[in-house]
Amino acid sequence: MPTEDTTLPSDSASVAASTNGEKPDIRWDTLQDRLRLSVVSISSSHSFYFGHAGVGSSYATGFVVDAEQGIILSNRHVMGPGPSFHKATFFNNQELFLQPTYYDPIHDFAFFRYDPADLKNSFVPKEIKLAPEKARSGMEFRIVGNNANEKMSVHQGELSQLDRNAPDYGANSYVDFNTFYYQASSTSYSGSSGSPVVDIEGNAVALNAGSGCGSSSSFFLPLERVVYAFEYVRRWEIPPRGTLQAVFKHITHVQAAHLGLDPEAAAREGVRADATTGVLSVDKILPGGPADGKLEVGDIIIGVEGKPSPVFTELFEVIDSSVGKQVSLRVFSHGEFKTVIVDVMDLYDITPSQFLSIGGATLHNLSLQLAFYSSARIAGVYIAWSGCGFFLNSDIGHRKVIQAVNGISTPDLPTLMNVLNRVGRDDPIVVKVIDHRDPRDEAVFVTRLPSLCIPGQVFTRSKVTGFWSREPYLGMSKLGDAVPALVNGFAQSVTFDSASGEAAVDAAVGLAQSIEYAVVSISSNSVCPASGQYNLTETGSGFIVCKQRGIVLCSTRLVRNPTSILSIMFLGLVSVPATLAFVHPLYPVAFLKYNPVRLHGADNDVDRQLVELDLSSFGNVAVANARLAVGSRGTVLMGKPNGGLEVVPTSVSGRRQLSTNTCSACLDQRFYNTEVFSLSPEPDSSTGDLGVVCDTNSCIRGLWVCLPCCYHDRAKRNYVGLDVLLLLPALESLRASDVSPDVVRVLDVEFKRLTLETGKVLGVGSSHIRELAQASPVQRGVFMVCNVLRKRQADTVSLEIGDVVLKVGDKRAWHMDDLACLRDSDKAELTVVRNGQEILLTVPTTSLAGKHTRRVIYWAGMLLQEPHLTVLGQATCPWLNVFSSFVMAGSPIDRELHGVNFFITEIDGHPILTLDDVANVAREIKSPDVEEFNRNVASGQRLRGGKIPGRFVKVSLVKLTGEKKVVSLHTHDLYNPSWQIHRGPLISDDWVWERL
Incomplete structure (x- = not known):
């Protein structure tokens, strides 16, 4: 993305020479005061990924070019090609919303509109005249802009290069081409994008666009094509823009000679080396475009329509005026001159103005901009954002191009939507994709839209206003039959011989053969960020621990986000949905629930072959002694994500207290007050999530669990051993009832094990010391309170830091x-x-x-929920009931408040005590004219200015540290409608989506 910078430091006392060398009447400092009446600060919020453009809030600059109509010029990358909203702040601090009227399909400029009648206090901005003809090398200039978000910063410099090719900002950023750029040295920074580059007379000679990384080079867009488009925009018309689907670059006459162009022969064709700095050559040609087969890379453009030696402006004046027609090009190709006739295509036909938002993904047609780097054919549907892994169970990611679905070619978005119209919700589909940056990178994957996701919508940009309208997309909305889904294209015969274990020589191998059919593959895909976790797609393994009730045990790594839509695959044949039954608040394990009825009658008798782990039987060992002792030998049976087991002989090498830190960015789950064991050697289980640890009698005594890690370090895998007996109360409750277990009560403190010597120093009596000394070395110690997680009232008896707890009861x-x-x-x-x-x-x-999240509300860009367990342990302020766990980039709250993790106490004067209060306020303050506005945009009605549905509201909040803040935000209901998801109290209840 172009950096939003390029403004130059001012010297307010400097006086520049005019073009004729005489001292002008206007000094730079006087001119700068006038420019401040023309320049505006622009804050932008981009709500959807679109093309190269991401989401988020930013700031930049624009300037008034028509005060009567209220037209502001800025950069294309400031406006962005997708849905966004923008606000202008004028010199007198008046703020107006802007209408994103027009952006050029290729070049880095755009026009906004505002309603001049909305300006108060008789304030009338000054126009800046566009004068591209006044640009010259060595000319001193000034830039007034929003440099580093410092309003009305002034910088100076001199134009140095006027015939530079467009700068390259990288493969994943917006790029400009088929135009010259100006270059100058500058100290500008982010925020100056869209600033005017003015001469001493106050004329804009160029538009500030970007800068070079690691250098002081600034890049300015010439204004010839801006002036061309401006005349149409003033008339509320769309400027014609043509394309040959070819990219040209400027080369010097010397470079042209190196390519075989004889200077004398070129002169006879009308090329004047003394009047121009070079010629245009063909740099790229897109397959299937008008120039394909007519021009070749390396061809030199000698003339267009009889006019010799054209530059970019002259060439595209002809092309833009010939849309739907043909142009005649005189070219030098393969050592000879020839005339080529090329059809001119409408550039807007390959500029996406519609996208589909479905299953967390954003899909639109591939554009010329996206096809630029790889010179790819403009065909297929681009995955601008894959959301939660695109569709459920896929990890294809974004920046791919969909070529076909279920074997049907999808050259454009309407075709893709027609194909998806015939697919049911939760039905598997086969998708073929390529990487738009490398067409050789092809992939085919099987995916599906989950049974719960935010309803699909089709967004369409109005060519008249620039706003986007939305309408529901009903494709893939029909729920499929509640039957098992075969994910393989054929049924594989699998048999199970219960006697195979008896024939095994090694007991562990026999056990492995017995419980291999308890291993399941789990796919997890979240609906939205929640409980400090982002949109996650995870896959891993688990074990059936209750076949009759449909209970599966897994690592919490797979379900860090409580809004996860879960799918369990059995024996690699049948996949059924599941719900999150219970996440243990103290240990890194979770239980899932599926409906066993859905397996009845499945192919190959899958249900009959499945077995369950018996975690409650320890052989001849009493439950009280079921912990694996240090030094004891055993075997780890590690479940693989794709089925099967890894068998690893090992021994317990130590026991310790587990302590993990919490990432302040995502507030991932922290574990403490947990005793775990270590194994040596450790299983080589980089792809597995959960295994069982057996003793020499093949009794399951422990689990080998992959710990959940921070979202920012997802590749990291740490494993610990966990005693099985710790999980038995939760498992017993899940076997007996469909209600979420209430089996964990805590003391709200964190403990630390101390040596007996330290305990004696702290006052532990000698009788206690003697008794503790008789225990094994692992058990020799006392437990001291090292942290109080919840402050009690002063009159409430509670533990204090430094307390040593010796007994619970007797x-x-x-x-x-x-x-x-x-x-x-x-x-x-x-x-x-x-x-x-x-x-x-x-x-x-x-x-x-x-304390498990069962409801999430989206309002004004915030995802609100009851505080999850990690928050309760991190907050130093009193616990409140409504917590913001995530802020959507580009949302109304994002532009006003950077950061997450705070409690909401008041919205627009309404006290917020519960999530019900949030839902009621969201319904009450919803803009009543949002649907009317949407219809007006969809019908192409001309709007005046940038007034958008929504209202300004005041929000009071409290950070985890207790710091209080108040912010004001505009709800912007068109692109940010409120909704909620919730699930009932039962472990089998699934998530339900509802619009507020």
Whole structure:
């Protein structure tokens, strides 16, 4: 993306020489004061990915070129090709919304409109005249712009190069071509994009566009084609723009001679080396375009329509005036001169003005801009953004081009939508894609639209106003039959012989053969960001732990986002949907729920072949002694994502307290007060998520679990061993009831294990020390409170930092787990050493039931929910009930407040105590004219200025540190409608989407 910079430092006392060498009457400082009445600061918010353009909020510059009609000139990359809204701040600090009237399909300029009648206090901006003919090398200039978001910064410089080819900003950024650029040295920075480059007379001679990375080079767009388009825009017309689907570049006469063009022969053709700095040559030709087969890369353009030695402006004056016709080009090709007749195509026909938003993805036609780098054919549907992995279960990513769906070619978006109209919701589809940057990179994948996703919409840009209208897209909306889905193209025969384990020599191998049919593959795809996690697509493995009830155990790495739409594949044959039944708040495991009925009658008797893990049987070992001791030998059976097991002999090398840190950016789940074990050697399980650890008697005693990692470091994989007995209460509850388990109560503190010597120093009595010393070395220690996670009221008995907890009731705290998870009581009787004295405390416990996210509201760009567990542990302020866990880039709140993780306390004067309050306020302040505005845009009605549906509201919030803030935002209901998703209290309840 071009950097939004290029403004130059001012010297307000300088006096420039005029073109004839005489001192002018107007000094630069006087001129700068006048320019401030013309220049505006522009803040932009882009809500959708479109082409090269991303989402987010930014700031830039524009200037008035028609005060009577209210027309402002700025850059194309400032406006952006997709849906966006913009606000202009004038010199007197008046703010007006702007209408994105027109952007050039290729060149970096755009025109906004405002309603002059909306300006108050008799303020009338000054126009800046466009005078491209006054640009000359060595000319001193000034730029007044919004440099680094510092309003009305003034910079100076001298034009140095006037015939530079368009700058290259990189393959994934917007690029300009088929035009000259001016170059100058500048100290400008982001925000000066769209600034006028003016001479001493106050005329704009160029438009500030971008700058070079790591250098002081600034790039300015010449204004010849801007002036051409401006005359049409003033008349509310669309300037004709033609294309040959060819890219030209400027080369010097010397370079042309190196390519075989004899100077004398060129002179006879009318090329005057003394009057021009070079000629145009063909740099790229897109396959299937008008120039394909007519021109060749390396051809030199000698003339157009009989006029010799054209530059960019002269060439495209002819092309733009010949849309739908033909142009005659005189070229030098393969050592000879020849005349070529080429059809001129309408450039707007290959400039996307419509896109489909579906399943979190943004899809539109491939454009000339996107095909530029690889010289690809302009055909296919571009994935501008894949959202949650495009469709469910796919990881294709964005910046790909869809070539076909279900074997049907999809050359454009309407064809693709027609194909998808015949596909049901949750039905598998086969998609063929290529990389638009490398057509050799092809892929075919099977995907599906999840049963729950934000409803599809088709957005269409109005050529009259520049706003986008929306309409529902009903394709893929019909739910398929509730039957198992075969994901393979054929049925593979799989048999299971229960006697195979008896024939095995090694017990672990026999166990592996028995539980291989308990391994499942899990796909997770989130509906929206929630609980500090972004849109995630994950795949991994799990184990069936209750076949009758349909309960599967997996690592929380797969379900970090609670809005995940889950799919479980059995034996590589049948895939069925699942719900998130329970995420353990203390340990890195989760339970999923599927409907076993959906497996009945599936091909190959899948249901009959499946088995379940028995986690509650420890053989002859008592439950109290079920923890694996350090040094004990065993075997890890690691489930593979694609099915099967990896069998690894190992031994327990140590036990320790698990402690993980929380990323302040995404507030991922943190684990503490958890005792885990280590294995040596560790299984080489870089692709597996969960395994079972068996003792020498083939009894399952532990789990080998992949820890969830921060979104910003998703490739990182750390594993820990977890005792199975810790999970039994939750599993028993899930076996017995469809209600989310209430089996975890905590003390709201974090513990740290200390040595007995340190415990003695802190006042632990000698009788306790002697008893603890009789235990194994792993159990020798005491537990001290090192952090209080929730501040209690002053009159409430609570633990304090430095307390050493010895007993819970009459039971000795041998393990960390004895203090971490307390059950069946809202109070705990504790034996505590405080300040060297042993005391008895009765402290309240906190239930963690109901702390799992089951409702998310989207309003004004914020995703609001009840605070999740990590927030409760991180907040230093009192707990509040409405928490913003994510801010959408380019949304109304994003342009006013950068950052996430705060509590909402008030919206527009309404106290916010619950999520119901948010929903009620969202319905109440919704703009009543949004649908009328949408219809007017869709019908092509001419609008006056940039007034958009929505209203300004005041939002009060509290950060996790307790800092209070108040912001004002405009809701902008057209591109940011409010909605919510929610699920019921049962573990089998799925997510439901609802518009507010």
